[in-house]
Amino acid sequence: MSLDDIGLSIPIYARRASGVPSTTTQLDDLAARSDSYEHTIRATFGFESMRVPVVMSLEEVLWWLNNNLMASTIVSGPDSETIWEGFLTQIDATFGQETVSVGLDRMANRVRCRYTGGNGTPTTTSTSSDSASQRLYGTKDALLNLNTTSSTAAANIVAAYLARWKNPPAVQRSRVATGDAGGVSVAFTFAGWYAVLGWLLYSNTSTVSSATTAIANALISSYVGVNNFLSTDTTQVTASGINDLETVPDDTPYIQKLEDCLKQGNSANQRLAWGIYEGRRLTVKQWAGATPDTIAYERSLQTGEVRRLGGTPVSPWLVRPDAMYQTIELLDVGPVTTAPDTAARKYCERVRCTIQGDAIGVDLDPQEADSVEAQLARLK
Amino acid sequence: MASDYRFTGNGTTVYLVNSSGSPTAGGAATAAATTPWQIATQYTPQAAPPRSVWSGGPPFRHGQNLAYLGYDNVTETIPIFLKGSNQDTVAARVQQLRQTLMTTLFTSPCVFYAQPSGASSAMYADIYAAHVQERGGGGGIESPGEGSGDVIVDVTITRSPFFGVVSTGETVLSSASFGNTGTGSPNNIVAYSTGSGDLIYEGQPLNLDIVPSASSWKLMLSSIYDRLYDTGGAGTLTTSSTTFVTNPISGSGLNIDPVMTRKGLKGRLLVHFTSPSTNIEVYGRVLMTGSGGTTELYASPPITPDNVTPQMLDFGGFSFDAFRNTNTASGRLQMGFGYRSTNGSSASITITFVEVLFYYDFCTINGNGNGFARARLAAFAERSGLPCLPLPSSAVFEWDNTNSRPTSMLTLRGTPPRYYSGAQLYYAAFVPNSFATVHKRVTTDTATITATHAPLWRTFRGAD
Numbered sequence: 001m002s003l004d005d006i007g008l009s010i011p012i013y014a015r016r017a018s019g020v021p022s023t024t025t026q027l028d029d030l031a032a033r034s035d036s037y038e039h040t041i042r043a044t045f046g047f048e049s050m051r052v053p054v055v056m057s058l059e060e061v062l063w064w065l066n067n068n069l070m071a072s073t074i075v076s077g078p079d080s081e082t083i084w085e086g087f088l089t090q091i092d093a094t095f096g097q098e099t100v101s102v103g104l105d106r107m108a109n110r111v112r113c114r115y116t117g118g119n120g121t122p123t124t125t126s127t128s129s130d131s132a133s134q135r136l137y138g139t140k141d142a143l144l145n146l147n148t149t150s151s152t153a154a155a156n157i158v159a160a161y162l163a164r165w166k167n168p169p170a171v172q173r174s175r176v177a178t179g180d181a182g183g184v185s186v187a188f189t190f191a192g193w194y195a196v197l198g199w200l201l202y203s204n205t206s207t208v209s210s211a212t213t214a215i216a217n218a219l220i221s222s223y224v225g226v227n228n229f230l231s232t233d234t235t236q237v238t239a240s241g242i243n244d245l246e247t248v249p250d251d252t253p254y255i256q257k258l259e260d261c262l263k264q265g266n267s268a269n270q271r272l273a274w275g276i277y278e279g280r281r282l283t284v285k286q287w288a289g290a291t292p293d294t295i296a297y298e299r300s301l302q303t304g305e306v307r308r309l310g311g312t313p314v315s316p317w318l319v320r321p322d323a324m325y326q327t328i329e330l331l332d333v334g335p336v337t338t339a340p341d342t343a344a345r346k347y348c349e350r351v352r353c354t355i356q357g358d359a360i361g362v363d364l365d366p367q368e369a370d371s372v373e374a375q376l377a378r379l380k
Numbered sequence: 381m382a383s384d385y386r387f388t389g390n391g392t393t394v395y396l397v398n399s400s401g402s403p404t405a406g407g408a409a410t411a412a413a414t415t416p417w418q419i420a421t422q423y424t425p426q427a428a429p430p431r432s433v434w435s436g437g438p439p440f441r442h443g444q445n446l447a448y449l450g451y452d453n454v455t456e457t458i459p460i461f462l463k464g465s466n467q468d469t470v471a472a473r474v475q476q477l478r479q480t481l482m483t484t485l486f487t488s489p490c491v492f493y494a495q496p497s498g499a500s501s502a503m504y505a506d507i508y509a510a511h512v513q514e515r516g517g518g519g520g521i522e523s524p525g526e527g528s529g530d531v532i533v534d535v536t537i538t539r540s541p542f543f544g545v546v547s548t549g550e551t552v553l554s555s556a557s558f559g560n561t562g563t564g565s566p567n568n569i570v571a572y573s574t575g576s577g578d579l580i581y582e583g584q585p586l587n588l589d590i591v592p593s594a595s596s597w598k599l600m601l602s603s604i605y606d607r608l609y610d611t612g613g614a615g616t617l618t619t620s621s622t623t624f625v626t627n628p629i630s631g632s633g634l635n636i637d638p639v640m641t642r643k644g645l646k647g648r649l650l651v652h653f654t655s656p657s658t659n660i661e662v663y664g665r666v667l668m669t670g671s672g673g674t675t676e677l678y679a680s681p682p683i684t685p686d687n688v689t690p691q692m693l694d695f696g697g698f699s700f701d702a703f704r705n706t707n708t709a710s711g712r713l714q715m716g717f718g719y720r721s722t723n724g725s726s727a728s729i730t731i732t733f734v735e736v737l738f739y740y741d742f743c744t745i746n747g748n749g750n751g752f753a754r755a756r757l758a759a760f761a762e763r764s765g766l767p768c769l770p771l772p773s774s775a776v777f778e779w780d781n782t783n784s785r786p787t788s789m790l791t792l793r794g795t796p797p798r799y800y801s802g803a804q805l806y807y808a809a810f811v812p813n814s815f816a817t818v819h820k821r822v823t824t825d826t827a828t829i830t831a832t833h834a835p836l837w838r839t840f841r842g843a844d
Contacts, residue, residue, distance in 0.1 A: 004773055005450040007795040023791060024748055032773035079646070079697035080744050080794030235661060235684050235722050278681070303445065304435035310668070311702035312677050329440075358433050360448065 003031035003052075003355060007078025008317070010037075010052060012071050012088065012188075019138030020228045021072035021087065021280070030054050030188065037355040039075070039084045043322040043348070044259075046275020046283065047084050047192035050075065054186055061093045061186045065102050069168050070137045073190060075317075082278050083317045083353075086190040087229075096182040097175040102168050103189075108142030109133035111162045114251070115146040115154045124250070125154050130166035137168075138227040140199045143251050194276040196229050197255035204248040212261035213240045213284055216274075220282055223254050230276065236283040241267030273322035288322050289347040289367075296323035297348070297364075306362060316362040317353045324348070325364055383497040384412070385419050387507065389483035389490035394476060396460055405529070406465030409473055416473060420459035420532075425494065427838040428454050428541035449582070451541040453508065458535045467527040474512060474533060481510035481537065491546075491767060492539055496840065503543035503841040504767035511536040542578070542836035544768040549587060549760065549832035550575055552799055556830070558807045561652075561823035562609030562735050569607050570829075571804045577835030583740065583798035585759035585770045589779070589830040590807075595751035598810040598819050600694065600744050603797035605645050607806055608634055608736040613715065616655075618728040620721050624663070624682075630715040630734040632669055639700045639738050640709050648737040649680070649695040649715055650808070652821065653729050656685040660727035664695025665716035668702070677702050679718070690732065692808065692821040697742065737806060743794035745776050751812060752778040752790065759796050760834035768834040799833035 003010065010030040016022045030052050039050040050073075056064070068088060075084040090103035109130040117123045129139075144161060146154060200223060210218075217234045224230055242264060248257045262284060265271045270290040277283050288296065297306050297319065306314045306325075326345035350365040385396040395415040398404055407414035428451040434444035464470035481490050490510070495502035515532045517523030524531040552572040559566040577584050583603075590599065612631025619625050629651060639645045649664045662685065666678040678698035685693060703711040715734050721727035745755060759774045761767065774796045777786040797805060807827060810819035 006448060009793060011791070023746075026789060026791065029773050076793045078795040079648070079742050080694075081696055233684075236682075300440075302436050302441035304437075304447070307701075308678070310675050310677050311705055312699045313701055358431065360433055 003034055003037055004029075006355065006360070008037065008083070008355075009076045010034075010073060011076075012068070012073050014068070015070040015072065015087075015136070018135055018228070019070045019087075023072075023074070027068065027071060035355075035357065038352065039317070040350060040352045041084070041192075041321055042275065042350045043273040043287065044262075044275065045192060046194045046277045047086050048194075048350075049192065050084050050086055050190040052188050052190075054188065056184070056186055058095065058184055061095075061184065064186070064188075065091055065093060065100060065170075069102065069104055077315065077317055081318065084190075084192075085278065085280065086192045087196075088188060089191040089195070090189040091186060092189070093184075093186040094182065095184055097177065099173040101171045103171075104137065104140070104168050106165060107133070107137065107168045108140050108162070108165045109137070110139050111142045111144065111158050111165075113144040113146060113154045113158045115151075116148045118148065118150060120148075123151070123154075125151070125158050128155075128158050128162050130162055133166045138196075138199070138229065141201045141253075143201060192276060193230060193280045194255075196227060197223065197258060198253050200226055200254050201251045202248055202254050202257065203250045203252060204246055206246040208246045209243045210246055211240055212242055212244050212264055213237050215244060215246055215261050216258050216282065216284060218246075219254050219258050229280065231279050231281040233279065233281045236277070236281050236285075238285045240265070240272065240284070285322075287347070288324050292324055292345065292347070294324060295326050295345065297325045298328055299325075300328045304361065306364075316360055317355075319348075319351050319353065319362045319364065321348045321351050321364075381497055383419070383499075384493070384495040384502065385423075386493040387477070387480050387490050388493065389480040389507075390487050392476070392480050394480050396458075403461065403463040405463045406469040409476060416463045416469070417477075418461040418463070420461065423458050425543070425839045426454050426456040428452060453538050454541055455536065455538045458537065460533050460535055462531050462533055464529045464531065466529045467524065470514075470524055470529060470531050474514060474531075477533070477535070478510070478512050481507060481512065481535070484508050488766065489540075491765075492537070492543075494543065499841065500843045501841050502546075503837055504546045505543045506540040506767055506769055507537045508540070509538045540767070540769050542769065542838060543841065544760075544834050544836055546767055547762070547764050549762055549768050549834045551830070552586070552833050553805060553829055553831035555828050556805075558805075558827045558829055559823075560807070560809055560821065560825040560827070562607060562733060566826070567609075568808060569604065569804045569806050571802075572799055572831065572833075575799050575801070575833050575835060577833075578838050579836050580799065580801040583800055584833050584836055585774075586757070586797055586799050586831050586833045587759055587762055588755075588757040588797075590755045590757070591828045592753070592755075592809050593826040594809075594811050594822070595753050596755075596809045596825075597747045597749070597751050597812050598744060599755065600650075600742070600806070600808040601757075601797050602648070602737055602742040602806040603740045603800055603803045604806045605642060605738040605740070605803060606638055607738070607804075609733060610634060610715075610736070611733045613734060614731050616728055616730040617717060617719055618726060619719060620724060620726050622721055622724050624718040624720045626665065626716055626718050628667070628714050628716045629731045630736075632714045633712045634714060634736060636700065636703065636711040636713055636736075636738070637709060640704060640711055642738075643701075643704065644740060645700065645738045646740075647678075647698045647700055647713075648739050648742060649678075649698070650692055650735040650737065651695060651715075651717075652690065652692040652732045652735070652823075653685075654689040654691070654732055656687060656689070656691065656729045657727045658687050659722045659725055660685065660729050661720050661722050662693075662729065663718045664693075665718060666698050667714045667716050669712070669714050675702075677713075682718070684722070685729070686819070688820040690820055690823065692810075694744075697739070739806070740800055740803060741795040741797045743792060743796050746791040746793070747778070748791055750788065752788075754779045754781055755790060756786070757792070757796055759798070762832065762834075769836075770834065799831075805829065805831065 433448040437444040489506035522528035613629035680695035
């Protein structure tokens, strides 16, 4: 059964200049070419990772490997609902005994270096950029760190690093052996848009104290000024009610400052849930575990489906994290009212939807789930 | 009348039954009167096996529920007798058969034409791959390897799950007139004509030709059982609260009796309104109401409406299973809004009417910021000489009537409407708001829609 039979649609849209996402030009719809799908969504990330293996001819695979990293997708379901959004970050192709992987993970097209000069003074080189790579994928920073060296040596190392990593690197593995020659297969791995917040470095000397969510909104606006990947719509950001300094040390990734602010929680001493979701907008709100009695999802052991309270089924691909979940048959164990995680209910930190052959389902992970799929997406 | 079976690939047709009733020794296989082939009398097309996905089951309960259903390709072996006059003729005819069958990656799949004796119509399937093997001798019959001029050939084909008609589908809407609102004449739903095929209760693909009266930027299409239109909640909602408040937006007793015994139907909430302020955010609610209180069965994600008027928003699909499990034949719902101000200033929205679809399939077609004067949706192949079978994925495009060709691809989301017995087509169109990139729904707009569907059969067609 293909994904198309279920009604999933995985359109891939060509990237615009500088990697900016667009829905103007559709390259393909992977749903008709695959019978397997997996995505993850995390309560402190949003849409996290998505992976689709497809069957393609050799010529098609080569075209994808050479031209389409940073293409975007908006996965939709049989009722036209948005399931997942992100960008193509890696392609893994197998040609018999040859394997080729191309990805954005290690690419860097704007580089500088921190080093210690001969006089013991910490110094940073000027920034070196590759405009051709930036025109294709947007800007992705790398900061090198050296010990004591000369300015000339540091500049040379920056130039060499940029030359090596300005384009998405390809990793090839070859095996030449007797036996089954193998076939042709390719898998597309996508990352959620939150991941791009780790692409750029930032600094701010301001010592003003502002609301942590206001700082988060400002970070997004600043980021979009370099890479126009995200929406600056702040309507989904609920004010935290607590303040922090706007100061950001030199060469701090945007994602680090953002998370440093949001991890502080809110004025009710509750943690926050945040992420980039539909429309590439930042969502920030109090976590659902603050009201553990408010159940979003439940299931009965007699069925293989997730349901809302009252019995309305929820398709596996529509299940979202940051939600309280309970198992009906386990409710004999009376939960402590204020405890998010009990024998019968738990807080869902992360969900993973898988569609494979005759099995369609969703895994709901509790707090502090290890992000194996994030590693699969090679997010940083 | 003898049965008639043929394989047609890359312009060559191999006839598998001689019209005289007996194969012509060494004759040309490309004409019914001279073909040396004779399909085995025991051949019967195999029905496509269903691929089912089940939910629940032991040890927690007895039995399982059907969650999803699809059909796989059919692989079947057809024994065919070849009356060759000599071994060279046998080799040539078998080679011709192999060449005709294996055209999928060269031009298009080989077409399998099937019309059993006495059947009033032929049916057609695509053959994707084939394996042809001559049988060895034995039992007094000489082997083709030893020069026999008569041989039985086992042709194993992998074909499409279903048979269909050829070239043109069955018309179920013929230039039907649609309005763009839920009341009046015409309104926005028209019933399909009666269609044929095995899958009329599972959904058969539809091709649509849509001509809106005004250049549209977005369409909503749905195959529905019925549609509720309600103005019971019309009026203006106002709030300055930055946390959501709730209010009904329809009458309290929307009748959903038809869905209680039709498990295939889902619900969809569409709300038509005017004058949304720029600082309002809303979400849709589906409520079960009674003297014992209110149960929220569904809440949509929040939406910030574009500042256009008039407008309609889709608040998504929801299930009626909560009602169905109550073992009653009668159900009543109410629709509601959650709404808030995004900035603490007064925010308002004026509800005009509510539509609730009881639907099978729902999709949107988007012009990606460009208007289109005519749109076509292709869900099955409809080309001269080819079987009308489902396409690997549907395509929707703007159609240039002057030059009879597509001019741009449009964006399709959701499931394109399919033909179901007793169903209707629901239509909604949106036009740009004064050159802005947002859409409004003008209730006086109209459209003309033609729909053809692809009847599909598992084994035999019969009289349509």
